[in-house]
Amino acid sequence: MLKTALRKILRNDLAGITFALVLLCTLLTVFTSGFFSAYNLDSIIKDISIFAIVGMSQMVTLGVGQFNLAIGAIGGCAGMVCGALLELMGIPYAIAVIISMAAGYLLGYFQGFLIVKTKINAFIVTLALASVYHGLNMTATENRFFRNIPSSFKAIAKGNLGGVPILLIFVFITMLIFWILFNRTVTGRRILATGVNAKAADYAGIDSGSTIRLAHGLSGLLAALAAVLTISKLGAAQTSIGSTWLLISFAAPILGGTLLSGGKVSIVGTFLGAALMIIITNALVLFGVSSYWFQAFTGGILLLAFTINQIRITMNTGEDRVLIGGGKQFEKTN
Numbered sequence: 001m002l003k004t005a006l007r008k009i010l011r012n013d014l015a016g017i018t019f020a021l022v023l024l025c026t027l028l029t030v031f032t033s034g035f036f037s038a039y040n041l042d043s044i045i046k047d048i049s050i051f052a053i054v055g056m057s058q059m060v061t062l063g064v065g066q067f068n069l070a071i072g073a074i075g076g077c078a079g080m081v082c083g084a085l086l087e088l089m090g091i092p093y094a095i096a097v098i099i100s101m102a103a104g105y106l107l108g109y110f111q112g113f114l115i116v117k118t119k120i121n122a123f124i125v126t127l128a129l130a131s132v133y134h135g136l137n138m139t140a141t142e143n144r145f146f147r148n149i150p151s152s153f154k155a156i157a158k159g160n161l162g163g164v165p166i167l168l169i170f171v172f173i174t175m176l177i178f179w180i181l182f183n184r185t186v187t188g189r190r191i192l193a194t195g196v197n198a199k200a201a202d203y204a205g206i207d208s209g210s211t212i213r214l215a216h217g218l219s220g221l222l223a224a225l226a227a228v229l230t231i232s233k234l235g236a237a238q239t240s241i242g243s244t245w246l247l248i249s250f251a252a253p254i255l256g257g258t259l260l261s262g263g264k265v266s267i268v269g270t271f272l273g274a275a276l277m278i279i280i281t282n283a284l285v286l287f288g289v290s291s292y293w294f295q296a297f298t299g300g301i302l303l304l305a306f307t308i309n310q311i312r313i314t315m316n317t318g319e320d321r322v323l324i325g326g327g328k329q330f331e332k333t334n
Contacts, residue, residue: 083237108220
């Protein structure tokens, strides 16, 4: 009976992570006094909003069966572009955001281009480019801070619209756009088809090369968006933006049901995965656990996420279809 229930939970990605979130929040409510304070909830919502987008940035590349280890470096570059445009050039923040996101897209697209042209594993290419991007960012900016950010731009992270934090609205809009992409467009289906089997996708008339480049470009765009929102939250742009993103960028989508092997993504699951990671981190703070343990806990959760991912793959062995969010299915080529 217990084994059957566990299998059902593992098969239903959203049920499993929702149960974990409810249980954790209940425990924090019972055993801590500050979890539901206004200040704490505001901090949690802001962090969830940013890291949900970070998780979606990794999710897109996982959709094509690849990794993006340069997410943090791309975010750092895009963030410094935004800071420079706002402080040094006085450009209106809406234009600065668009240019920064375009820069993120181009950096991501470039790494996708290298992966396709060189045939080198995405792990190696993105790992190398993470160092290249970060080094160029440090050199170009001389590791300076951009602190003179317009108050109207900082208001994005502080403001509310109808009682809902603006950051959370940004996340919901982004989630909706990518839900439509993966569930209602040919492009999204091509990304998932490439993730299931790139060669089979080519035989089916899908240009897997252009699909991979697009996926990495979108990943860079989302990393840039996360950086922009981080600047709004911090009130400053610095090269260290994105330095802590890598582990959670994997943990959030995988906990939410996205497969490492490609072909399956979960938009809502990635949001819930980010929420679980942030609330666990918040729990460590509330329980007075030393900050030195944070990375250890994060790494442990990532290992757990990989284990769950492997269990899901094992459970799906022999099946000929991979589920996609919203009940859609894609025929898997064996």
